[in-house]
C-alpha cells in the first residue's frame with residue numbers, strides 16, 4: 034500500500050480494499066485520483082463545520098429569536114396557534130395531543146374546563162335508555178403539533194423558523210414533555226415580526242375566553258414552596274341580573290365600579306395622591322349570594338378574578354405579599370370569609386371561640402394600630418395564620434397592585450376589626466339578607482321561566498328522531514309558498530301567546546309560593562335548593578312548599594339545639610381544664626410545703 038492510499042485509509046477506512054477491487058475488475062487505477070479525492074473529502078469535512086459555523090454566526094448576528102418558556106402561559110398560546118397552522122397539519126412527523134397545554138401543572142387549564150363550551154349530557158332513545166354522552170362525541174379534538182426539530186413556515190410574507198428541542202440542561206428524570214424548549218426565529222435583526230406573531234397567538238388564545246370569567250387561585254406550585262397564581266377554571270360569565278339583590282344596591286355598586294374602572298380615573302387619583310384602589314365588603318348570612326355577586330361583577334367588567342384563601346396552611350405573610358405583588362393591573366381579588374381567616378378564629382357566631390381568639394392579633398386605637406404584646410408571634414409561617422397588621426400592610430403596601438378591585442366577604446361583619454374595613458380599605462359595604470317576599474318570587478321565576486336554549490318543559494330527555502325520509506324535491510307553487518308562510522306566522526303567533534300564558538302562570542305560582550314561605554327565614558341558596566328538586570314541576574314546588582317549610586323549621590331548630598349543646602359542652606370542657614390547672618397548682622404548692 035503506497036503512502037497516499039495509507040493516508041486515505043485513515044479518512045475512509047476500507048479504501049485500500051475498495052481501490053484494489055476496482056483496479057482488478059474495472060481496470061481503473063484509483064490512486065491516480067487520490068489528490069482529487071482528498072480535496073473532495075476535505076471539502077465535505079470542512080463544509081459540515083462551515084455549515085454549523087455559518088448557522089451559529091447567522092443565529093447570533095443575523096437572526097432574531099423568541100424563546101418560549103414551558104412554564105409560562107405563552108407556551109400554551111403559541112402551541113394552540115401552531116396547531117392551527119398548515120405547516121403543522123402537513124408535518125410528516127408530529128405529536129398528537131388532546132391537550133396542548135404545558136405539562137407544568139400550574140399552567141393547566143382545568144381538565145373539564147372546556148366541558149361547558151360543548152353540549153354535555155346524555156342522550157336517550159325512545160324507551161328512555163341512555164345512548165351516548167352528547168359531550169363526549171364532540172369534545173377532545175386531537176391536535177397535531179410538529180415533533181422535535183426545525184420547521185419552516187410563512188407568516189405575513191416572512192419565512193420564520195419554529196424549533197422544538199429537548200432541553201439537555203434539565204435533569205433527565207423529568208417527563209420528556211417537561212424538558213422541551215420551543216422558540217420562533219426570523220431572519221434579520223428586527224424582532225418585530227416575532228412580537229406580532231406572539232401577540233396574535235395571545236389574542237387568538239384569549240378569544241376562546243370571551244364571555245368567560247377566568248378564575249385564578251393563589252397557592253404554592255406543586256412540590257415547591259414558591260407561591261403562584263394558578264389558572265384553575267374559566268366559567269361562562271354569570272349575568273349580573275341573575276343575582277337577586279335590591280336593584281338600587283346593585284345599580285350603585287355597578288356605577289361605583291364603572292366610575293372606578295374608567296380610564297380617566299387613575300389619573301384623577303394620582304393627581305390627588307390617593308392610591309388607586311377600591312375595596313368592597315359583602316356581608317350577610319351564608320348562601321345569600323356574596324360569592325355569586327363577586328363572580329358576576331368580574332364577568333360584567335370582563336376582569337379576571339383572583340381568589341385567595343387566608344385559611345390555607347400554605348398562606349403566610351410572605352406568600353400573600355408575593356401573590357399580591359404578582360397581580361395584574363386590573364383584576365378582582367376575592368378574599369372569601371375574611372372572618373375565618375385567623376383574624377378571628379371561627380366562622381360560627383355561637384362558637385365557644387375564646388375572646389382572645391376572636392380578637393384580632395392586633396389591637397387598634399383610634400388612628401393607630403398597635404401590636405398586642407400578649408398576642409402570639411404574628412409571623413407564624415407554619416400555622417398559616419396571618420396577622421391583621423400584616424394583612425393591612427399587604428393591602429396598602431407597595432406590593433399591592435394599583436387598579437385592583439378588592440372584594441372581601443364575611444358572614445360576621447361584627448367580628449371584623451374596624452381597621453380592616455375603614456374607608457380607604459373598604460369603600461363600599463353591601464349587606465346581603467335572607468330572602469324577603471320579592472326575592473322569593475324572583476328566585477321562583479328565575480328557576481321556572483323558559484329561557485333561550487332551555488328544552489321544552491314537557492320533555493326532560495332528548496329523543497333521537499329517526500332519520501327523516503326526504504320528500505322528492507319539487508319547486509313549490511306560489512299558493513304553496515304563501516300557505517307555508519302563513520302557517521309559519523300562525524305558529525310563531527301561537528308560540529308567543531303560549532309563552533305569555535306560561536309566564537302569567539309562573540308569575541301567579543311565584544306569588545302563591547312566596548305566600549307560603551316565611552319572609553327573612555331562608556337564604557336564597559336554601560330556596561334555590563328546594564326549587565331545583567322540582568325544577569320541571571312548578572305546581573308541585575308550590576304544593577309541597579308548606580311541608581318543606583315545616584321540615585326545614587324542625588331541622589333548623591334541631592341544628593340550633595345541637596350547636597347550643599356543643600357550645601355548652603365546650604364551655605364545660607374548658608371549665609374542667611381550669612379545674613385541673615387549679616388542682617395542679619394546689620398539688621405543687623402542697624408538695625412544696627411538705
Ligand SMILES: Nc1ncnc2c1ncn2[C@@H]1O[C@H](COP(=O)(O)OP(=O)(O)OP(=O)(O)O)[C@@H](O)[C@H]1O
Nearest residue numbers: 275276277278318319320321322323324325557558
Ligand atoms: N341573592 C342571590 N341571587 C341568586 N342566587 C343566589 C343568591 N344567593 C344565593 N344564591 C345561590 O345560592 C348558591 C350559593 O350562593 P353564594 O355562594 O353566592 O352564597 P354566599 O353568600 O357566598 O355563601 P357563603 O357565605 O356560604 O360563602 C349559589 O348557587 C347561588 O346561585
